[in-house]
Amino acid sequence: MSGLTHFDAKGDAHMVDVSDKAVTSRIAVAEGYIKMAQETFDIISEGRAKKGDVIGVARLAGIMGAKKTSDLIPLCHPLPITKVAVEFTQDPGLPGLRIEATVKTTGQTGVEMEALTAVSTAALTVYDMSKAVDKAMEIGGIRVVLKDGGKSGRYEAS
Amino acid sequence: MSGLTHFDAKGDAHMVDVSDKAVTSRIAVAEGYIKMAQETFDIISEGRAKKGDVIGVARLAGIMGAKKTSDLIPLCHPLPITKVAVEFTQDPGLPGLRIEATVKTTGQTGVEMEALTAVSTAALTVYDMSKAVDKAMEIGGIRVVLKDGGKSGRYEAS
Amino acid sequence: MSGLTHFDAKGDAHMVDVSDKAVTSRIAVAEGYIKMAQETFDIISEGRAKKGDVIGVARLAGIMGAKKTSDLIPLCHPLPITKVAVEFTQDPGLPGLRIEATVKTTGQTGVEMEALTAVSTAALTVYDMSKAVDKAMEIGGIRVVLKDGGKSGRYEAS
Amino acid sequence: MSGLTHFDAKGDAHMVDVSDKAVTSRIAVAEGYIKMAQETFDIISEGRAKKGDVIGVARLAGIMGAKKTSDLIPLCHPLPITKVAVEFTQDPGLPGLRIEATVKTTGQTGVEMEALTAVSTAALTVYDMSKAVDKAMEIGGIRVVLKDGGKSGRYEAS
Amino acid sequence: MSGLTHFDAKGDAHMVDVSDKAVTSRIAVAEGYIKMAQETFDIISEGRAKKGDVIGVARLAGIMGAKKTSDLIPLCHPLPITKVAVEFTQDPGLPGLRIEATVKTTGQTGVEMEALTAVSTAALTVYDMSKAVDKAMEIGGIRVVLKDGGKSGRYEAS
Amino acid sequence: MSGLTHFDAKGDAHMVDVSDKAVTSRIAVAEGYIKMAQETFDIISEGRAKKGDVIGVARLAGIMGAKKTSDLIPLCHPLPITKVAVEFTQDPGLPGLRIEATVKTTGQTGVEMEALTAVSTAALTVYDMSKAVDKAMEIGGIRVVLKDGGKSGRYEAS
Numbered sequence: 001m002s003g004l005t006h007f008d009a010k011g012d013a014h015m016v017d018v019s020d021k022a023v024t025s026r027i028a029v030a031e032g033y034i035k036m037a038q039e040t041f042d043i044i045s046e047g048r049a050k051k052g053d054v055i056g057v058a059r060l061a062g063i064m065g066a067k068k069t070s071d072l073i074p075l076c077h078p079l080p081i082t083k084v085a086v087e088f089t090q091d092p093g094l095p096g097l098r099i100e101a102t103v104k105t106t107g108q109t110g111v112e113m114e115a116l117t118a119v120s121t122a123a124l125t126v127y128d129m130s131k132a133v134d135k136a137m138e139i140g141g142i143r144v145v146l147k148d149g150g151k152s153g154r155y156e157a158s
Numbered sequence: 159m160s161g162l163t164h165f166d167a168k169g170d171a172h173m174v175d176v177s178d179k180a181v182t183s184r185i186a187v188a189e190g191y192i193k194m195a196q197e198t199f200d201i202i203s204e205g206r207a208k209k210g211d212v213i214g215v216a217r218l219a220g221i222m223g224a225k226k227t228s229d230l231i232p233l234c235h236p237l238p239i240t241k242v243a244v245e246f247t248q249d250p251g252l253p254g255l256r257i258e259a260t261v262k263t264t265g266q267t268g269v270e271m272e273a274l275t276a277v278s279t280a281a282l283t284v285y286d287m288s289k290a291v292d293k294a295m296e297i298g299g300i301r302v303v304l305k306d307g308g309k310s311g312r313y314e315a316s
Numbered sequence: 317m318s319g320l321t322h323f324d325a326k327g328d329a330h331m332v333d334v335s336d337k338a339v340t341s342r343i344a345v346a347e348g349y350i351k352m353a354q355e356t357f358d359i360i361s362e363g364r365a366k367k368g369d370v371i372g373v374a375r376l377a378g379i380m381g382a383k384k385t386s387d388l389i390p391l392c393h394p395l396p397i398t399k400v401a402v403e404f405t406q407d408p409g410l411p412g413l414r415i416e417a418t419v420k421t422t423g424q425t426g427v428e429m430e431a432l433t434a435v436s437t438a439a440l441t442v443y444d445m446s447k448a449v450d451k452a453m454e455i456g457g458i459r460v461v462l463k464d465g466g467k468s469g470r471y472e473a474s
Numbered sequence: 475m476s477g478l479t480h481f482d483a484k485g486d487a488h489m490v491d492v493s494d495k496a497v498t499s500r501i502a503v504a505e506g507y508i509k510m511a512q513e514t515f516d517i518i519s520e521g522r523a524k525k526g527d528v529i530g531v532a533r534l535a536g537i538m539g540a541k542k543t544s545d546l547i548p549l550c551h552p553l554p555i556t557k558v559a560v561e562f563t564q565d566p567g568l569p570g571l572r573i574e575a576t577v578k579t580t581g582q583t584g585v586e587m588e589a590l591t592a593v594s595t596a597a598l599t600v601y602d603m604s605k606a607v608d609k610a611m612e613i614g615g616i617r618v619v620l621k622d623g624g625k626s627g628r629y630e631a632s
Numbered sequence: 633m634s635g636l637t638h639f640d641a642k643g644d645a646h647m648v649d650v651s652d653k654a655v656t657s658r659i660a661v662a663e664g665y666i667k668m669a670q671e672t673f674d675i676i677s678e679g680r681a682k683k684g685d686v687i688g689v690a691r692l693a694g695i696m697g698a699k700k701t702s703d704l705i706p707l708c709h710p711l712p713i714t715k716v717a718v719e720f721t722q723d724p725g726l727p728g729l730r731i732e733a734t735v736k737t738t739g740q741t742g743v744e745m746e747a748l749t750a751v752s753t754a755a756l757t758v759y760d761m762s763k764a765v766d767k768a769m770e771i772g773g774i775r776v777v778l779k780d781g782g783k784s785g786r787y788e789a790s
Numbered sequence: 791m792s793g794l795t796h797f798d799a800k801g802d803a804h805m806v807d808v809s810d811k812a813v814t815s816r817i818a819v820a821e822g823y824i825k826m827a828q829e830t831f832d833i834i835s836e837g838r839a840k841k842g843d844v845i846g847v848a849r850l851a852g853i854m855g856a857k858k859t860s861d862l863i864p865l866c867h868p869l870p871i872t873k874v875a876v877e878f879t880q881d882p883g884l885p886g887l888r889i890e891a892t893v894k895t896t897g898q899t900g901v902e903m904e905a906l907t908a909v910s911t912a913a914l915t916v917y918d919m920s921k922a923v924d925k926a927m928e929i930g931g932i933r934v935v936l937k938d939g940g941k942s943g944r945y946e947a948s
Contacts, residue, residue: 002200003291005450007210008875013846015285015853017873019815019894025335042331043162052165053251056530057328060390061232064538067386067394070857072226072279073286074219074850078857078870083333083425084210102423104335106424108872110295110898113286120278122298123232128231128271133161134271135305135313139190139278140298148291155293166559171530175557177578178501183651194739212647214846218706222854225702228541232534237556237708240740241649243640245542257540262651264740266580268557277773317549323526324549341809348613359478368481370848372803373689376864377548379805380622383860383868386596388542390535392526398898399807401798420809424867428609428722431603436594436613437546444547444587445487449584451479451621451629455506455594456614471609482717489695491715493657493736528660544699550694552699552712582714591732635923636833639842664929666815666846675794684797694866700862705918706851706913741831745918752910752929753862760903761803765793767902767937767945771822771910772930779925787925 006075015075021108026149031100031113033091034123034143040134044126046153055088055097062086065121066103066114073117079107081114086122096137099123100145112144125146172231183306188273189258190300192281193237197291199253202284213246213255217284219246223279224261224272231275235263239272242278254295257281258303265274270302303305322391326388332389339422342465346431347416349407349438349456355412356450360442371404371413374441381437382419382430386428389433395423397430402438415439416461428460480549489549495582500623503588506616507565507576508597514608514610515569528569529562530607532599536560539595540577540588553581555588560596570611573597574619586618638642638707651739658781662747663732664774665723666755671767673727676758682763687729689721690757694718697753698746705749711739713746718754728769732777744776749776795866805865811898813850820905821882821890821930824913828923831885834916844897845878848915853877855911856893856904863907869897876912886927888912890935897928921932 012035036044063084070078073158083104091098103119104113123139130137147155161173194202202212221242228236240263249256256263259270259276288295305313330331351358360370367441379400386394399420407414417434437456446453463471479490492546518528537558544552557578565572575592579584604611621629627632637648651658668676676686702710715736721729735743735749753769762769779787795806805938826834834844853874860868873894881888891908913929919929937945 004210004212004287005217005290006287007205007922010304011205012877013208013210013215013850013853014875015873017894019872019896047162047165047169052162052169052171053527053530054162056233056527057164057534060531060534061230062389063329064232065230068226072219072223073283074222074854075213076286077872078394078868080396080423080870081255081331082393083331085328087328087329089274104333105286106335107870110280113282115298116282116285116419120282121298124271124274124278127233128234129162129164129303131270132163136315137301139274139300142281142297143189144293144444148234157294158166170561171534171537173555173558175578177580192577211843211846214843215850218645218847218850221645222706235556236710237553238554239647240709241647243646245580245644252544255640260648263552264651264733286668320521320526320528320601320603321522322531327521327526329526329531359575363478363481363485363608367488368478368485369685369688371687373480373487373548373692376689376692376803379544379803380864381546388535388539388546389599390531391536392602394868396632396870397805398809398867399497399805401802401804403802416503420807421889423808429598430603432598432601432613435599436598439616440590440594441547443551445478445480447586449477451618452631453617454614455590455616456612458597458613459562460609470571473610486719487692487695488717489713489715491736493714493738504659551714552710554712581712636837636844636845636919637844637922638919639837643837645842645847648896677802679794679797679866684794684803686794689796689803689864693862696864697862700858704851704855704858704862705915706847706854708918713832722840736810744921745914748917748929755932756906756910757905759906760866761794761796763902764795767934768947771906771932772844772928774913776929777927788828 017068017143018108024149025106026110026117027104028112029102029146030144032123033096033098034126034137034139035094035096036137037134038095038149040130044089054129058122061099061125062118062122066118069114069117073113076113077107077109081105086118090142110147110150172225181266182307183264184268185262186259186270186273187260187304188223188277189303190277190281191254191256192284192297193252193291194295196253203248212241212287216280217244219279219283220276224276226237227272231271232281234271237263244276254270268305268308270305332393334424339424340465343427343430344431344437345418345462348435349412349414350407350414350437350453351410352413352443352453352457353450354411356446361406370445372407374438375402377441378434378438382434385430388428392429393425395421397421402434425465428463486557492582497582498623499580500584501578502586502589503576503620504593504618506597507568507570508613510570510609510611512569514554514604519564528603532596535561535599536592536596540592543588543591545594550587550612551583555578555579560592584624586621593627640752651755655740656781659736660741661734661778661779662749662751664751664755665728666729666758666769666771667726668769669766672725672762677722680774685790686742690754691718693757694750694754698750701746701749704761706743708745709741718750742782744779753755792929808898813898814939815896816851817894818902818905819892819936820909821935822887822909822913823888823928823930824916825884825886826927827924828885830920835880844919848912849876849916852912856908859904859907863903865905867899869895871895876908900940902937
């Protein structure tokens with residue numbers, strides 16, 4: 001047994017049967033960052049105040065991206081998402097933006113893919129909006145920070 | 159002038175006017191990786207041969223993700239994509255998978271967002287299919303490697 | 317406190333957390349109209365009988381539009397819609413068509429956005445199908461007529 | 475002949491054949507408004523500055539809505555949109571917001587449906603984000619202001 | 633060489649590179665049928681006149697389905713469709729409905745998948761709308777009748 | 791009374807009200823086939839082993855297609871699908887592939903349309919991936935094999 005639940009006994013991909021899992025409150029938090037040139041960081045930070053709100057657009061893209069998760073990820077179950085929030089922190093040390101997404105549902109399976117998709121889409125949108133001044137930005141550190149509410153119990157990243 | 163083309167003179171977001179840009183052949187290549195536990199790496203490598211093809215599913219997700227780019231990224235232009243390929247390399251040193259996506263179009267604007275979205279969606283799909291055995295996987299190194307064919311000339315990552 | 321629930325304490329947009337709201341039966345009714353030239357009105361009225369069913373196509377577009385609401389409206393929750401009906405009334409006084417949409421769900425938040433989107437999409441479709449003969453049509457009067465079933469109680473337009 | 479191009483000789487709906495139309499630069503401008511209570515107007519105006527940017531979210535929704543037009547309107551052709559801009563004007567006389575959308579393409583058919591859909595989606599989003607304080611808002615005045623670039627010549631609303 | 637163009641030299645799936653193919657006028661015609669009980673056939677035939685237009689709804693679904701082809705079929709290229717028409721013929725001999733879809737584009741690859749998807753979606757919609765009276769309906773005979781306009785020349789089904 | 795539930799008393803199409811139906815476990819199984827030339831059959835069979843996995847791609851397309859059902863079929867209700875599996879059997883007698891899809895939900899209405907859409911999308915994908923070598927393939931035999939779990943009881947195809 002490989003432990004990979006998305007394959008059946010013959011090794012064929014399928015959408016895992018969650019029919020018998022309980023409908024419970026579930027939450028997941030994911031994070032990531034986008035690293036950029038100092039000058040780009042300055043433009044985005046400043047822009048937030050008055051020249052164009054890169055972060056505002058990227059936040060919205062992240063929220064909407066979470067809603068598209070089951071359309072993007074082939075074997076994901078569609079879920080009635082009950083909350084999405086995407087937070088940005090300006091980190092001068094990178095320099096760049098740190099992104100954290102929190103997603104909740106009341107459903108039969110977890111929302112870590114939704115949280116990861118929100119972070120990833122938000123980061124891609126920052127790239128898109130800033131690429132005219134900086135093509136070398138890099139997206140990284142995308143991982144699950146917290147997952148709770150299902151049968152498999154609480155997971156916290158170390 | 160902030161240099162951020164996705165905002166107009168008042169700082170409001172808009173979709174950049176590309177009406178007067180030439181229709182040319184364009185290409186973009188992006189890369190990224192997903193890092194995992196040694197045991198997960200072994201399962202995926204082995205699985206490819208017989209227990210369930212994580213990489214095959216993720217490749218397809220990446221290709222389909224490229225087609226959804228203008229739906230995911232708020233200010234991206236819809237483009238008639240003419241080619242998408244997503245390559246995986248097993249890197250025992252990470253350990254994990256390296257992903258490279260190549261996208262082409264004949265259009266009025268570049269396809270680097272499509273290539274980045276393909277890489278990102280492929281990586282998220284690897285996460286989804288392997289999360290039953292490894293929740294701590296991390297996605298990173300997502301960046302543009304090559305972009306060519308438009309007015310702004312050739313860009314190659316250093 | 318601004319009272320705008322789609323922003324958090326810092327003023328950032330988010331999808332409101334409805335995790336703790338009860339799953340109840342909810343209904344919303346919205347209305348609107350599309351005003352047109354007398355000649356256009358005559359063609360549509362007559363066409364319904366034999367020359368092409370503008371209203372039939374627009375009704376279907378409205379129903380399908382309701383299902384796309386959470387994809388169109390950035391901070392809307394996805395909801396398991398349980399009923400959509402779109403009614404047209406020919407109003408010679410406008411002249412034009414009056415549209416009323418009724419949407420139901422059994423969920424954690426209301427369906428007034430779904431009803432408004434159904435009306436709006438139906439009206440846009442009438443415009444699309446008739447624009448070859450009348451570009452000056454105008455869509456208006458789009459508002460919520462009734463909303464019931466949630467914690468905030470019954471709302472009826474005055 | 476009814477003049478309704480979306481029906482064939484038998485009166486059946488079809489997507490009009492534009493294969494032989496020239497690929498030309500096309501533009502369309504549409505407008506509309508959302509009327510609200512004075513207090514709501516004050517919150518949105520003020521909010522723009524610091525409590526939550528309703529207009530910023532609605533602008534983005536309008537731009538993304540334009541890209542979904544051929545998915546929403548049954549007989550619309552998919553088009554490679556080359557520009558979308560959505561402008562808001564605060565009109566204390568309504569009181570409310572006036573919305574104007576400009577869409578361009580280089581294609582075989584016009585973009586007035588894209589402009590109308592942008593206005594309509596932007597207005598619906600204002601409703602969604604403000605409905606917690608005002609359920610009686612009304613959307614109206616949605617019409618085409620300008621259309622140019624195709625065989626049928628320039629249209630300007632009177 | 634297997635001749636399957638959707639796989640590269642290593643046997644991995646990819647979206648075929650059509651960048652160098654000429655932009656030409658292309659057409660495809662596909663057909664299929666849905667077979668049903670005599671009583672169902674009578675209801676649909678009669679209904680068309682006055683009790684509910686199953687065929688009108690299915691025709692629209694087929695047209696809209698053609699526009700979703702590149703979203704449904706993993707390795708299909710997105711194409712600017714320029715025409716879609718879906719014809720129904722009542723065939724008392726089946727008994728049932730024969731469906732024929734014609735799709736055109738001006739693009740770099742053919743539209744036979746769009747025509748097949750239109751037929752298939754139209755047939756599924758007839759099933760959906762009639763399943764309350766007949767669960768045993770069967771969809772079949774879905775094939776390409778004609779394809780023309782590309783480098784590979786004209787194909788006509790024998 | 792026509793018995794067609796998707797029309798109201800006036801004969802207008804609507805999405806049936808399922809608000810009062812019980813939330814129960816539901817299952818549906820559908821089947822179909824795609825018939826091809828002997829040579830095509832051999833390539834696909836062999837390809838599965840090493841030259842390109844047509845069946846693997848088509849299986850994924852079928853699973854993802856099931857999730858798009860309410861977007862494709864105009865009057866279908868959106869449903870929280872809890873399982874999708876798509877099985878292929880190589881049938882040398884056709885020659886061709888037999889496809890069977892199983893879909894489950896815990897909801898207020900059945901999933902036979904989801905199962906039929908999975909079969910149909912999987913078959914269309916086989917066509918797409920093999921059309922370079924065989925344009926005469928034919929899709930048929932698409933029907934519901936089993937439906938269970940709702941008020942109307944168990945249905946098994948004879």
